[in-house]
Amino acid sequence: MFNSVDLTQLARYPFTTEAKEWVKNEKVNTADILSDAVYERARMRGIARVHQALKRGIVDEVPLLGEADCIMELFSYPIARMIVAAVESEYLIRRYALAEAKKAYTALKNEPPEFISILAGEFGITTDHRGIHFTDYLKYAPTWDTKWKLVNRNLQHGYVVLQHHEIARLIQEAIREKIQRELANLFAPPEVKRIFRDDIVAMRSSVASKDRRPKIEEVNEEYFPPCIKSLAAAARAGTNIPHVGRFTLVTFLHAIGMETDDILKLFSASPDFNMEKTRYQIEHITGKASGTTYAVPRCDTILTWGLCYPDQLCKTVRHPLFYYRRRSRR
Amino acid sequence: MNFLKKRFHRYYLHSRILLPERFERREYAFMLFDEDTMHRHMAFSSREQLSRYLHSHAPAHVYYSSAYYRTPSAATMREKQWMGADLIFDLDADHLPQAEQLSYTEALVEVKKEMQKLLSFLHDDFGFGKNETRVYFSGGRGYHCHVSHKAVLSLGSQERREIIDYIMGRGLDLSEIVRERSIPREGDARYGQRFTHKTIEIDPSSGGWTRRILEGLVAFYERIRHMEREDAIRELTKIEGIGRKTAEELYGGLTDERIARIKRGKLDQATGFKRIAIPLMKNLAVSLTGEADEPVTTDIKRLIRLPGSLHGKTGLRVTPVDIDGMEGFDPLRDAVVFGDEPVKIIINKPVEITMNEQTFKLEKGDAEVPEYLAVFLVARRNAVIKKSME
Numbered sequence: 001m002f003n004s005v006d007l008t009q010l011a012r013y014p015f016t017t018e019a020k021e022w023v024k025n026e027k028v029n030t031a032d033i034l035s036d037a038v039y040e041r042a043r044m045r046g047i048a049r050v051h052q053a054l055k056r057g058i059v060d061e062v063p064l065l066g067e068a069d070c071i072m073e074l075f076s077y078p079i080a081r082m083i084v085a086a087v088e089s090e091y092l093i094r095r096y097a098l099a100e101a102k103k104a105y106t107a108l109k110n111e112p113p114e115f116i117s118i119l120a121g122e123f124g125i126t127t128d129h130r131g132i133h134f135t136d137y138l139k140y141a142p143t144w145d146t147k148w149k150l151v152n153r154n155l156q157h158g159y160v161v162l163q164h165h166e167i168a169r170l171i172q173e174a175i176r177e178k179i180q181r182e183l184a185n186l187f188a189p190p191e192v193k194r195i196f197r198d199d200i201v202a203m204r205s206s207v208a209s210k211d212r213r214p215k216i217e218e219v220n221e222e223y224f225p226p227c228i229k230s231l232a233a234a235a236r237a238g239t240n241i242p243h244v245g246r247f248t249l250v251t252f253l254h255a256i257g258m259e260t261d262d263i264l265k266l267f268s269a270s271p272d273f274n275m276e277k278t279r280y281q282i283e284h285i286t287g288k289a290s291g292t293t294y295a296v297p298r299c300d301t302i303l304t305w306g307l308c309y310p311d312q313l314c315k316t317v318r319h320p321l322f323y324y325r326r327r328s329r330r
Numbered sequence: 331m332n333f334l335k336k337r338f339h340r341y342y343l344h345s346r347i348l349l350p351e352r353f354e355r356r357e358y359a360f361m362l363f364d365e366d367t368m369h370r371h372m373a374f375s376s377r378e379q380l381s382r383y384l385h386s387h388a389p390a391h392v393y394y395s396s397a398y399y400r401t402p403s404a405a406t407m408r409e410k411q412w413m414g415a416d417l418i419f420d421l422d423a424d425h426l427p428q429a430e431q432l433s434y435t436e437a438l439v440e441v442k443k444e445m446q447k448l449l450s451f452l453h454d455d456f457g458f459g460k461n462e463t464r465v466y467f468s469g470g471r472g473y474h475c476h477v478s479h480k481a482v483l484s485l486g487s488q489e490r491r492e493i494i495d496y497i498m499g500r501g502l503d504l505s506e507i508v509r510e511r512s513i514p515r516e517g518d519a520r521y522g523q524r525f526t527h528k529t530i531e532i533d534p535s536s537g538g539w540t541r542r543i544l545e546g547l548v549a550f551y552e553r554i555r556h557m558e559r560e561d562a563i564r565e566l567t568k569i570e571g572i573g574r575k576t577a578e579e580l581y582g583g584l585t586d587e588r589i590a591r592i593k594r595g596k597l598d599q600a601t602g603f604k605r606i607a608i609p610l611m612k613n614l615a616v617s618l619t620g621e622a623d624e625p626v627t628t629d630i631k632r633l634i635r636l637p638g639s640l641h642g643k644t645g646l647r648v649t650p651v652d653i654d655g656m657e658g659f660d661p662l663r664d665a666v667v668f669g670d671e672p673v674k675i676i677i678n679k680p681v682e683i684t685m686n687e688q689t690f691k692l693e694k695g696d697a698e699v700p701e702y703l704a705v706f707l708v709a710r711r712n713a714v715i716k717k718s719m720e
Contacts (some may be wrong), residue, residue, distance in 0.1 A: 135482065136482040138492050146700070148494065149501045151502045152506035154540060155538040156455065157537075161537065240491065243501070244501075
């Protein structure tokens with residue numbers, strides 16, 4: 001898909017099939033990549049990729065000035081993946097996948113449209129002058145965000161008309177899913193743990209608090225306001241809940257101290273439950289993935305969403321959290 | 331055997347069941363006469379097998395699953411193994427705001443209008459071809475629309491929800507549709523930001539809801555402009571938040587030139603734009619469901635009536651409707667399957683109805699009516715069969 005001599009583009013998008021093919025065709029064995037002095041730079045960069053993902057949530061771009069830069073960049077990606085796999089942390093896998101996807105987005109939004117189309121094709125997204133088909137759009141768009149809801153989009157004859165950077169944003173999501181899916185099934189060769197021991201130990205200790213589930217301090221459903229009670233019951237029964245309902249439920253449960261995994265469990269009865277997708281949505285709302293923590297909607301908002309079934313106590317509060325706090329204080 | 335069951339039995343002897351695509355992958359379910367339980371998790375591997383079942387049981391209601399499964403006869407979802415599902419829209423008179431006040435016939439006319447709106451969304455916005463959207467009269471108080479485009483089969487319920495939200499205008503955010511611009515007033519530039527006026531613009535080249543709202547606005551303003559002053563003001567002040575003064579201003583400002591500007595998306599200050607746009611949006615959206623129940627569409631394992639089967643509460647046939655001929659479709663003629671052999675019934679509530687293009691005015695008490703009407707009235711519990719003494 002790329003111009004075969006354009007190593008720069010391969011290096012910029014190392015997760016693509018073609019970049020992987022390139023690495024494979026170099027026929028360098030894993031042992032050499034891990035220990036040969038020639039690849040020292042690639043190893044350093046590999047470690048840096050993971051560190052940057054952990055610390056800042058995005059992998060930095062590096063200048064790709066010559067062939068050597070590109071080659072090192074290309075090799076650094078499989079090294080980084082091996083390190084992530086060796087740390088054996090689900091949190092790191094998610095965080096790293098997102099960080100790589102964000103890096104790709106930064107570069108991608110400045111690429112010419114033809115290139116974006118080609119890359120989109122790698123994820124089964126067809127783009128043409130009409131935009132992208134709404135079914136592809138719905139697969140990758142963060143539709144919990146008003147701006148991305150289909151209803152607020154320019155939909156014509158089955159195609160969503162999007163701006164350049166918006167298509168790039170959808171591809172970012174597709175990339176994130178792909179990288180995360182691949183990492184979930186990747187096992188690092190034992191020597192990786194030995195060679196990068198210090199880094200891996202450091203990474204493990206910094207993700208430990210994220211991966212460990214602190215005990216939920218007594219979440220008592222009895223004290224939930226009626227709107228949340230009915231949403232929780234619906235989630236548990238696997239009935240469909242409107243977007244805004246899921247949003248309300250997740251922000252609420254998060255606010256009272258429930259962990260992602262416990263919130264996930266609640267949704268797992270849903271007929272089309274997709275653990276990774278749901279997790280991502282939850283983490284987006286709770287700010288783990290996005291950095292923005294959404295607030296629990298107020299009562300009047302919940303009312304306009306048609307999710308309000310007030311009881312006596314509701315009449316005296318304006319926010320579902322007040323209801324919960326008041327009941328739990330008693 | 332009771333009257334209805336006998337008639338249904340006879341119908342299913344030569345039934346014209348329309349089998350859904352991948353019919354052997356579907357789950358079937360039946361409600362029998364004089365029973366309250368639903369017989370579920372049935373699967374059929376051939377048309378004959380299904381026909382035999384219908385013939386021998388003469389069920390009151392026949393359903394099949396919008397989803398198709400690896401093992402449709404398994405008892406749990408997990409064992410069934412979901413493979414995909416059609417996209418189904420259920421438009422029912424009960425979902426209309428004024429449903430209770432309408433007669434059976436009137437309600438169906440209203441639902442048909444909603445169906446036209448739905449089809450315009452499906453064809454114009456979602457780009458489904460006419461041959462990919464099939465409309466059926468439900469046999470009861472509504473119409474169904476089945477979309478079988480291959481791209482929709484694998485959509486999960488969250489994605490289906492987005493489609494529903496789109497069609498219902500739910501979550502529509504006017505600020506995503508219009509562009510507000512602050513323009514410094516001429517001559518006031520030295521005061522900077524404080525003296526600006528806001529103008530509202532809509533991109534006239536856009537599709538989706540933007541186009542619908544713009545077209546709706548233009549149609550609305552044109553209608554208002556052609557009204558007598560007092561009528562126009564009355565119409566405008568009906569809108570929440572528009573008082574007499576605003577209405578007069580609006581009406582007075584509706585010149586040819588102004589309408590031409592609106593067509594180009596220039597709403598200018600657009601006094602009361604949002605106030606007009608909100609009821610307009612409600613009008614343009616499709617009323618798919620009542621507030622309480624979940625729409626069929628997002629439920630990826632829902633049961634729907636089998637086309638060609640009979641509805642046990644009306645005796646009418648679940649009938650395909652030609653999209654181009656929808657205007658002329660009359661359920662009380664085109665979904666009637668029974669003949670006109672006379673049947674003696676006792677009516678418990680006065681009836682006035684046009685069926686098979688004949689108008690009947692029936693009082694309480696004994697009557698002799700054609701079989702098709704007898705079936706309809708007995709099924710609707712508006713009459714019982716008069717037991718003959720012989």
